[in-house]
Amino acid sequence: MEAALVFNKKKDFLQVLLGFIFVSFFSNILVAQNNKTFTVGSIEADQGEMAKGSLSIEKGIDEGTFIPITIINGAKSGPVLTLVAGIHGTEYVPIITAQKLVKEITPDELSGTLIIVHIANIPAFSSRSDYSSPIDYKNLNRIFPGKIDGTVSERIAFTLSNEIMSKSDYYIDMHGGEFNERIIDYLYFYYGCPDGDLCKKSYQLAHAMGNKYLFPDKYNSVPDSLPSGYSDLEAFRRGVASITLEWGDQGAVKPEEIDKALKGIKNVMKTIGMLEGKPFINENPVYLINEKLVNSNYDGILFTFVDRAQYITKGTLIGYTTDYWGNVLEEYHSPISGIVVVVKICPSINKGESVFRIAEPVDEYKE
Structure with missing residues (x-):
């Protein structure tokens, strides 16, 4: 075990x-x-x-x-x-x-x-x-x-x-x-x-x-x-x-x-000993776990409401896609509470593409 x-x-x-x-x-x-x-x-x-x-x-x-x-x-x-x-x-x-x-x-x-x-x-x-x-x-x-x-x-x-x-x-x-x-x-x-x-x-x-x-x-x-x-x-x-x-x-x-x-x-x-000098230590990193991807189910025009590094809570409306005439095809809600790792900003979006990546920030992680 x-x-x-x-x-x-x-x-x-x-x-x-x-x-x-x-x-x-x-x-x-x-x-x-x-x-x-x-x-x-x-x-x-x-x-x-x-x-x-x-x-x-x-x-x-x-x-x-x-x-x-x-x-x-x-x-x-x-x-x-x-x-x-x-x-x-x-x-x-x-x-x-x-x-x-x-x-x-x-x-x-x-x-x-x-x-x-x-x-x-x-x-x-x-x-x-x-x-x-x-x-x-x-x-x-x-x-x-x-x-x-x-x-x-x-x-x-x-x-x-x-x-x-x-x-x-x-x-x-x-x-x-x-x-x-x-x-x-x-x-x-x-x-x-x-x-x-x-x-x-x-x-x-x-x-x-x-x-x-x-x-x-x-x-x-x-x-x-x-x-x-x-x-x-x-x-x-x-x-x-x-x-x-x-x-x-x-x-x-x-x-x-x-x-x-x-x-x-x-x-x-x-x-690793390739250059002389005292290295610094990253003592306070933010570990990211439980990453979730939010994908598009349609071809269309993308609108987003959040930016990178922004903390959002589960269920928050974070964007939507319309058809080419402006009719809303789907809304995107955050599947977890976490930090926005990546957000697509180009209005052109295709079915199956990732729109958002969101991950949970923690001070420690378990192996």
Whole structure:
């Protein structure tokens, strides 16, 4: 019988931190190909150097593409951290953050290797497509680990899984709000996994990033018998500590969002021993549980009454959809009392699409 474990934020974080430092000390000896020459595809970075280039996604059953990456191979040995931006085409804060980070991190100050995937999904980015590729109409973050002989999105997923994840110790999948979304800055981290050390590392990454809202995500929510689908879960199944986060919304790039993102990434790097300096601890996160989606049952025109981060009570009228002549087709009421995580703001809505995501805020969560 499983015992329920209640996480007290400050106490448990400090315990995890001590254990994490111990694990990191020994794992850092073994990783990063000893940080001599680090290779991803045809891109090589010698120890103490930075290299930039592209991973080629060759033409297959449809057209090919490429993935622009930067490798910063530190002068000192340490872990391998991968940052992935642009899995979805209009999530711009992570993409701009990645560009700025390259200019602010030098090999001389780095212990370990930093892999930056600047834009994972060039077809979606170039066409300003939000969730899906304009080539195969697939959502890249639903088809991991991909297929070597699949469509272009599946080949991108396969390349990321086998060329990037397989060489990483830590993996952060960076997202943000699309054009049609108002969204809070939050992240997902895994708990309840068979590998306790891996879960501790995921917890550690989450609490070092600085996002206010944290979703504890049970590891077996996607059974091992099924494909991972999600980028971070595929990394986790390969033994790589991972989290997924969200920064910014409506496709906007605001300086304060970039600054917050850079601060969080650098703090993670301090926490896992890649940069010198004392890391800060997110002692007061808001955990979000019991998330509920409110979906549309009609094609039509959407009207909403609430905003991101707003607390609403169960049963509150939060929006409605009309037909194209202004007749109300359905009203939306909150299924729970909680915080609005995401609200769609584009008037165009289609049957089956999510309109709202609402979750219950708590100070502690149970495993």
